[in-house]
Amino acid sequence: MTNPTIGIMGAMPEEIDGVISLMDKPKRTVIGMRAYTSGTINGINTVVVFSRWGKVAASATAATLIHIFNITELIFTGVAGAIDSTLKIGDVVLAKRLIQHDLDARPLMGRFEIPLLGMTYLEVPEETIGILKETIAPLFTNGILQESIGENVLAEFGINTPNLHIGDIASGDQFFAAEAQKKQLNAALPTVLCVEMEGAAVAQVCYEHSIPFTVIRTISDTADEKSHVDFPRFISKVSSQYSLLIVQHLYRGHIQPLS
Ligand code: ADE
Numbered sequence: 186m187t188n189p190t191i192g193i194m195g196a197m198p199e200e201i202d203g204v205i206s207l208m209d210k211p212k213r214t215v216i217g218m219r220a221y222t223s224g225t226i227n228g229i230n231t232v233v234v235f236s237r238w239g240k241v242a243a244s245a246t247a248a249t250l251i252h253i254f255n256i257t258e259l260i261f262t263g264v265a266g267a268i269d270s271t272l273k274i275g276d277v278v279l280a281k282r283l284i285q286h287d288l289d290a291r292p293l294m295g296r297f298e299i300p301l302l303g304m305t306y307l308e309v310p311e312e313t314i315g316i317l318k319e320t321i322a323p324l325f326t327n328g329i330l331q332e333s334i335g336e337n338v339l340a341e342f343g344i345n346t347p348n349l350h351i352g353d354i355a356s357g358d359q360f361f362a363a364e365a366q367k368k369q370l371n372a373a374l375p376t377v378l379c380v381e382m383e384g385a386a387v388a389q390v391c392y393e394h395s396i397p398f399t400v401i402r403t404i405s406d407t408a409d410e411k412s413h414v415d416f417p418r419f420i421s422k423v424s425s426q427y428s429l430l431i432v433q434h435l436y437r438g439h440i441q442p443l444s
Contacts, residue, residue, distance in 0.1 A: 190231070192232050196264070202425065204428060207226045208231065210224045236387075240382065247259060268379055273345075274404050275344030276348045281351050284356070310397075322349060325346075353376045355374055362412045
């Protein structure tokens with residue numbers, strides 16, 4: 186069996202900077218306007234990269250991680266806008282299934298169906314979800330997130346007791362910033378918890394190459410008219426910390442069983 190090499194992608198530089206700080210002997214390689222940092226975390230070969238935004242950017246980055254860096258597993262960490270009303274800012278969603286909400290080749294095939302794959306959702310295996318849940322759960326139950334982010338910042342964003350959710354994530358090349366947009370998505374895809382711009386594309390590339398993938402998203406906004414307001418500050422103060430803590434916890438427990 187080949188040595189595991191984990192690819193970690195983030196859609197914001199701040200989200201991957203913290204992860205890079207965990208690395209031993211980081212080496213930077215620039216390919217196609219992206220800087221890939223390779224090294225080890227806890228002795229495990231790892232490549233970390235800022236994917237840039239959107240499905241095309243994320244797919245190109247995932248393909249490079251697979252073909253040039255020979256990753257054996259991919260983890261995407263980033264932020265998402267809440268679609269389901271039970272989600273709060275600061276909650277985390279582990280993707281169970283991913284769907285491209287802007288994919289529509291009707292009448293050639295059903296709405297949202299991925300051409301030639303004959304699939305609509307890409308699924309993370311139940312076993313993987315179980316391992317991820319177990320590894321990340323202490324962040325929520327032991328007050329670790331609260332402690333490391335600090336009361337003032339949490340209060341600024343109205344984060345009280347963050348929760349971990351498992352469910353459907355929808356991806357597309359749109360930033361959601363209107364209640365009407367959100368309602369439309371909810372009507373078409375009622376099981377979707379949150380929306381972002383990369384996850385389902387990365388999942389498709391990984392599926393096509395038989396690479397296990399994980400998408401973990403922190404809720405940064407409510408995907409409505411208020412969504413852009415505190416976005417940069419949320420990234421720098423909250424989600425960058427979440428990504429760091431999540432990756433630290435993942436490396437403590439799960440890596441071997443996932444591959
Ligand atoms: N990522 C974080 N917030 C988002 C939103 N409102 N729409 C799309 N992607 C997002």
